[in-house]
Amino acid sequence: MGTAMQIKDKVAIVTGAAGGIGAALAEALVDGGAHVVISDIDEARLAATAERIGAVAVAGDASSEDVIARMIATAQVSFGPVDLFFANAGIGDGLGMSATDEQWQQAIDINVLAHVRAARALVPQWVQRGSGYFVTTASAAGLLTQIGSATYSMTKHAAVGFAEWLAVTYGDDGIGVSCLCPMGVDTEMLRSGMTSGGGTGGKVAAAAVTGAGEVLTPREVADQVLASVAEGTFLITPHADVREFMRRKAADHDRWIHGMQRYQRHLMGEV
Numbered sequence: 001m002g003t004a005m006q007i008k009d010k011v012a013i014v015t016g017a018a019g020g021i022g023a024a025l026a027e028a029l030v031d032g033g034a035h036v037v038i039s040d041i042d043e044a045r046l047a048a049t050a051e052r053i054g055a056v057a058v059a060g061d062a063s064s065e066d067v068i069a070r071m072i073a074t075a076q077v078s079f080g081p082v083d084l085f086f087a088n089a090g091i092g093d094g095l096g097m098s099a100t101d102e103q104w105q106q107a108i109d110i111n112v113l114a115h116v117r118a119a120r121a122l123v124p125q126w127v128q129r130g131s132g133y134f135v136t137t138a139s140a141a142g143l144l145t146q147i148g149s150a151t152y153s154m155t156k157h158a159a160v161g162f163a164e165w166l167a168v169t170y171g172d173d174g175i176g177v178s179c180l181c182p183m184g185v186d187t188e189m190l191r192s193g194m195t196s197g198g199g200t201g202g203k204v205a206a207a208a209v210t211g212a213g214e215v216l217t218p219r220e221v222a223d224q225v226l227a228s229v230a231e232g233t234f235l236i237t238p239h240a241d242v243r244e245f246m247r248r249k250a251a252d253h254d255r256w257i258h259g260m261q262r263y264q265r266h267l268m269g270e271v
């Protein structure tokens with residue numbers, strides 16, 4: 001196991017925390033006795049969530065260096081130095097070959113570079129203090145793939161890759177890293193895919209997720225994340241099947257791709 005952290009009395013920042021998994025993480029942290037700063041681009045919903053759970057809100061884009069600096073400064077002034085950072089804000093879509101450079105860049109900024117920028121701001125001070133914890137919300141799509149979305153598949157793989165690199169590079173400095181890779185979680189992201197904001201790709205993406213296993217509640221996922229932080233476990237897979245799918249992929253990549261092609265054909269016939 002890596003470096004573990006007890007959350008009681010610790011200072012935590014959670015991004016993408018106006019609702020969904022982020023709000024559940026923030027609430028679970030507050031319940032566990034942590035001091036919490038939450039952030040989201042949706043200012044009104046963020047303020048309501050902060051009020052409900054008893055957290056301090058900093059509105060803004062999670063991928064902006066200025067906003068990240070504001071989150072850290074607010075946490076410092078309100079509670080003290082930041083102990084844990086939950087890089088959870090993310091965007092999903094149903095984009096394939098039609099995705100424009102702007103859409104690719106947006107997915108890369110929010111799903112990957114936001115993590116890099118937060119780590120760049122925090123890791124040096126954590127190394128000095130000999131303690132800190134970074135939690136990445138990636139996705140099972142970052143270990144396997146996301147049928148229906150090229151941008152999501154690629155950026156979530158990159159998020160996993162960055163989290164692995166952080167763990168390998170800074171584990172010896174007392175820094176813990178966990179990487180959350182769920183399949184379906186009952187949040188706005190999954191619901192909007194099903195109804196479909198993201199067009200056919202979004203519908204296929206949501207069907208691929210809900211068809212592959214159980215849809216968990218955000219709080220179930222948040223509780224598993226905090227249990228993993230308490231143990232210093234890197235990979236968090238609230239859906240046990242993900243481990244089995246990973247084993248099959250590693251054992252025979254071509255066979256796994258054929259299986260995914262078959263699953264996609266099946267889904268295309270359904271949506």
Ligand SMILES: NC(=O)c1ccc[n+]([C@@H]2O[C@H](COP(=O)([O-])OP(=O)(O)OC[C@H]3O[C@@H](n4cnc5c(N)ncnc54)[C@H](O)[C@@H]3O)[C@@H](O)[C@H]2O)c1
Nearest residue numbers: 016018020021040041061062089090139184185187188189
């Ligand atoms: N719901 C699922 O099935 C599922 C599965 C695997 C991974 N995830 C990941 O979980 C994370 C949380 O998503 P969720 O399911 O709770 O969905 P959600 O849509 O409820 O939450 C995402 C939040 O991120 C915020 N956000 C979007 N862009 C932002 C930006 N640029 N800056 C700051 N905030 C921004 C949104 O306003 C929203 O509140 C995401 O990274 C998502 O990819 C979700």
